[in-house]
Amino acid sequence: MKINQPSLFIIFIVILLLNVETTRGKVCYTASVYADWDFNFTCNGKPFNVTDIYVDICYSHFWKTYVPIQHIKTPTSVGHYNLSFYQHVHGGIVFWLYARIYHLCHPTENESTTWPYHCTFWPRVDTYSCSSPYLIPFVMHIDLSKSGRYGSECHVIYKHKH
Numbered sequence: 598m599k600i601n602q603p604s605l606f607i608i609f610i611v612i613l614l615l616n617v618e619t620t621r622g623k624v625c626y627t628a629s630v631y632a633d634w635d636f637n638f639t640c641n642g643k644p645f646n647v648t649d650i651y652v653d654i655c656y657s658h659f660w661k662t663y664v665p666i667q668h669i670k671t672p673t674s675v676g677h678y679n680l681s682f683y684q685h686v687h688g689g690i691v692f693w694l695y696a697r698i699y700h701l702c703h704p705t706e707n708e709s710t711t712w713p714y715h716c717t718f719w720p721r722v723d724t725y726s727c728s729s730p731y732l733i734p735f736v737m738h739i740d741l742s743k744s745g746r747y748g749s750e751c752h753v754i755y756k757h758k759h
Contacts, residue, residue: 622693628688632684633732634679634737647678649668650668651667651668652680652696667680694725696719700741737754
């Protein structure tokens with residue numbers, strides 16, 4: 598079977614379009630991204646410390662590339678973590694930020710676990726900026742007992758920091 602060039606080109610375009618995310622990403626021509634986030638974690642209604650927070654940049658070319666940029670282990674108070682950062686990004690390329698939360702919160706109040714669960718989420722693009730280190734800080738309330746486990750979606754409520 599011989600495939601002519603126009604057919605091959607159409608197949609290439611279809612594959613490229615199928616690989617593009619349906620959510621809007623961000624493009625920073627300044628090659629910088631800024632964020633000021635507060636994370637508030639609860640487990641079964643009580644403030645709860647997590648074991649690790651990782652933030653990655655995800656670039657979407659012909660394939661997805663994840664680049665780790667932040668790692669937090671220490672809370673500012675019980676269940677509260679602050680992350681303010683300025684990060685170099687590839688200018689002119691669509692990207693998203695991606696968060697991974699590792700924790701020991703069992704969804705049943707009287708149960709415990711020694712093997713960490715983890716949930717993930719894509720912070721909204723309006724919570725980080727390409728041009729201003731003075732953007733409005735965001736608070737992300739994450740209920741770990743309602744969040745997915747083993748890599749599924751975190752239960753996140755966004756609010757502006759007052």
